[in-house]
Amino acid sequence: MTAPDAFEARLARIRAARVAVVGDVMLDRFVHGTVERISPEAPIPVVQIETESAVLGGAGNVVRNIAALDAAVAFFSVVGADAASDRIAALLDAERNVTARLVRERGRQATVKTRYFAGSQQLLRADQETVAPIAAASADEILAAATAALAACEVLVLSDYAKGVLTEGLVGRLIDAAKKAGRRVIVDPKARDFARYRGADIVTPNDRELALAAGLPARTDAEVEAAARAVIARAGIPTVLATRGSRGMSIVTRDRVEHLPVKARAVFDVSGAGDTVVATLAAALAAGASVDEASALANYAAGIVVGKVGTAVARPHEIVDALNNRDLTAAETKLVTLDEARTRVAGWRRSGLAVGFTNGCFDLLHPGHVSLLEQARAACDRLIVGVNSDASVKRLKGPDRPINGERERGLMLGSHAVVDLVVVFGEDTPIALIEALRPDVLVKGADYALDQVVGGDIVQAYGGRVVLAELKAGYSTTNAIARLKQTAS
Numbered sequence: 001m002t003a004p005d006a007f008e009a010r011l012a013r014i015r016a017a018r019v020a021v022v023g024d025v026m027l028d029r030f031v032h033g034t035v036e037r038i039s040p041e042a043p044i045p046v047v048q049i050e051t052e053s054a055v056l057g058g059a060g061n062v063v064r065n066i067a068a069l070d071a072a073v074a075f076f077s078v079v080g081a082d083a084a085s086d087r088i089a090a091l092l093d094a095e096r097n098v099t100a101r102l103v104r105e106r107g108r109q110a111t112v113k114t115r116y117f118a119g120s121q122q123l124l125r126a127d128q129e130t131v132a133p134i135a136a137a138s139a140d141e142i143l144a145a146a147t148a149a150l151a152a153c154e155v156l157v158l159s160d161y162a163k164g165v166l167t168e169g170l171v172g173r174l175i176d177a178a179k180k181a182g183r184r185v186i187v188d189p190k191a192r193d194f195a196r197y198r199g200a201d202i203v204t205p206n207d208r209e210l211a212l213a214a215g216l217p218a219r220t221d222a223e224v225e226a227a228a229r230a231v232i233a234r235a236g237i238p239t240v241l242a243t244r245g246s247r248g249m250s251i252v253t254r255d256r257v258e259h260l261p262v263k264a265r266a267v268f269d270v271s272g273a274g275d276t277v278v279a280t281l282a283a284a285l286a287a288g289a290s291v292d293e294a295s296a297l298a299n300y301a302a303g304i305v306v307g308k309v310g311t312a313v314a315r316p317h318e319i320v321d322a323l324n325n326r327d328l329t330a331a332e333t334k335l336v337t338l339d340e341a342r343t344r345v346a347g348w349r350r351s352g353l354a355v356g357f358t359n360g361c362f363d364l365l366h367p368g369h370v371s372l373l374e375q376a377r378a379a380c381d382r383l384i385v386g387v388n389s390d391a392s393v394k395r396l397k398g399p400d401r402p403i404n405g406e407r408e409r410g411l412m413l414g415s416h417a418v419v420d421l422v423v424v425f426g427e428d429t430p431i432a433l434i435e436a437l438r439p440d441v442l443v444k445g446a447d448y449a450l451d452q453v454v455g456g457d458i459v460q461a462y463g464g465r466v467v468l469a470e471l472k473a474g475y476s477t478t479n480a481i482a483r484l485k486q487t488a489s
Helices: 004-014 059-068 083-094 136-149 168-180 207-214 221-235 273-286 291-305 316-323 330-334 338-350 367-378 390-397 406-414 431-437 456-461 477-488
Strands: 018-023 025-038 045-058 072-079 098-104 111-118 121-128 155-159 184-188 239-243 249-252 257-260 355-360 382-388 421-425 441-445 465-469
Touching: 004 273, 004 291, 004 316, 018 059, 018 136, 018 273, 025 059, 025 072, 025 083, 025 338, 045 059, 045 083, 045 111, 045 338, 059 072, 059 083, 059 098, 059 155, 059 273, 072 083, 072 136, 083 098, 098 136, 136 168, 155 168, 155 273, 168 184, 184 273, 207 221, 207 239, 221 239, 221 249, 221 257, 239 273, 239 291, 249 291, 257 291, 273 291, 291 316, 330 406, 338 355, 338 382, 338 421, 338 431, 355 367, 355 431, 367 382, 367 441, 367 465, 382 390, 382 406, 382 431, 406 421, 421 431, 431 456, 441 456, 456 465
Parallel strands: 018 072, 018 155, 025 111, 072 098, 155 184, 355 382, 355 441, 382 421, 441 465
Antiparallel strands: 025 045, 111 121, 239 249, 249 257
16 A cells, blocks of 8 residues: 555656557536526426536546646647537637647548536537547547657557547557557547557556456456456456446556445446546556556545536545545535636536625625625635735735735635635636636625726626625724724723
8 A cells, every 4th residue: 555645755756757649529508597498399497597507528627627737748640621620629728737739530520429407407418529430630630649759658548538649559559659659549449449559558448448448247256357358368458447436446457356336425426437546547547557556546536526516637636635644624525726716616616606705905804794604605605715825915905904814814714604615715806717717706895886897897797786785884894904003002
């Protein structure tokens, strides 16, 4: 058993790791609305659409998870010349530490999975896609670009969602190129015949994919071991890492097996957990970890993402906390980065929840602040509070402020049950935060007029609303500080 401090050291080294990924990228769209009537044309609900969001799916989710670990990713895929492909490109551009080469094929429809929700109830999923092998010229372009990237990347991931990017010929040539460069290859498979991945080092099927490939059941530990050994013998792949949902993971080679129990404290959503396993495994191997060590880290990472709603990522500090079996206080879990807030907001929206936002310095919390927070939370389902950084407070309030540091102020806010997330921002206004999070409701005190609320025009332009909270008379941080100074004198 590897000690937690050794795992932490490995996570730190992941920041210098570089991984190449080739596979089928998708766009996962989530459309939320309300249903108040049945259509007169057919016995189906009429959805009044209110919000729409999108995240990278398929191989794109593997890329997101690697980047979340602070490793660098070189990504290669084939898309169309349509608006969905443009949106995929924009989402990839927005990811840190990611360089993407998307080959465009005219006439090809990028894979888009659109899920329609009324409240938290999913009503329908509609798919648009081209499922066909990519053109030979596209395969040659991907091969050349990925082969060049292998000079700087330690591991190659083939994320196969069977949409046509990873043709049998391209898979073989990519594996050959990686072997010539001395790089490890991990395959997340969809083909029923794993022999097409011959030459790869590790294959990561879920239990259903393993059973189909082996032609054997894969439920119990013994069945998974037998099915994996059948695949190893048939496909010539030395290691099978089988993901098994609530039963954890199993690592099987020709001469050994290890079953890793699930590390999740609570399971809310298993979507994308396999992508997290592949991403963490690849990043850890690229950082010099053994297969056993990398698999253990991947198991901890998977345990984190299944505790979140929707396709999510596991970040290094979350894995460290899980490794050390640390339960963060509620206030600590609420104090997050902007990237983490984006992920949480996307999950809330997929569940049909209205997101509210308010902001301020919150230097010395007083009853006026508490009243504002309670009114803000009453106007939404989930409340995010933006808090000015220490440097920002000094610029706004003077050199003697803040009294409490930004972390302390964030933790005090997070200790209130009505607050769901706290994000510190360094600018003098929360405009950038509002643009990034796109809250449904923006709340400020009634000492502002509607046209004076910073960001109000932005929120109203995309259909959100501004709420002016009633002020509790007689309370302000400035007055509280003045009273303290008077008492001290």
